[in-house]
Amino acid sequence: MKQDYDVLIFDEMRKIGASLHVILNRRCEPYDITRVQAEVLMELQNKRQLRISELADTLSLSISNLSAIAKRMEKSGFVERVHDFRDRRIVYLQMTEKAKECLQDVCRQESLxxxxxxxxxxxxxxxxxxxxxxxxxxxxxxx
Known part of the structure; x- marks a missing residue:
């Protein structure tokens, strides 16, 4: 029945998402990063540098949650904050070399x-x- 489509599709998507989260968490463990931190790095790898608000929107996280994540990642040496040279109030996040090496190792693992x-x-x-x-x-x- 068509009214069951929502339930069936959402259930499959939930199972897929949960399995992917487990796999990515396992891949990230040796590098002492979380799945969400890996997702932040993947976004930064694609865009070079982004504002926290842009990243939060892309990853469907609140700005306050992403700010806390970014702060931990900065302390761990995975990201750095860069000020816009035209407007010093604008701050971007960008990956460090340590993060690039880590992400290469995480992605280099056997393809899912x-x-x-x-x-x-x-x-x-x-x-x-x-x-x-x-x-x-x-x-x-x-x-």
Whole structure:
């Protein structure tokens, strides 16, 4: 029945998310970083430097939570705060060399999806793209 679609889809997404969190937490443990800290580093790797507010928005975290995470990461030597040269009030976070090496090691571990063949990969990607587009369409219609 169509009314059960929400329950079924959310349940699968919850199971996938929980499993991915466990795997990423295990990969991060040896480097003394959390999964969320690894996600921060992955975002910074893609964008070089970001404001805390931009990172918080991207990762769906509150600014206060991300500020606390950033403070711990700064103390651990994974990120540094950089002031905008035009407006010193604007502060960006950027990765340190230590963070780049750590992230390379975390990502260098065996690929989670290495055993998928091309056909399986295409099916997974197709399903994810359909779901992503559908959810984005629904989000826009609710704005």
């Amino acid at each position: 999806f290495a055993d998928l063949n091309e056909k399986q990969f295409q099916k997974v990607m197709e399903g994810l793209q359909v779901l992503s587009a559908y959810i984005e369409e629904r989000r826009k219609s609710n704005e």
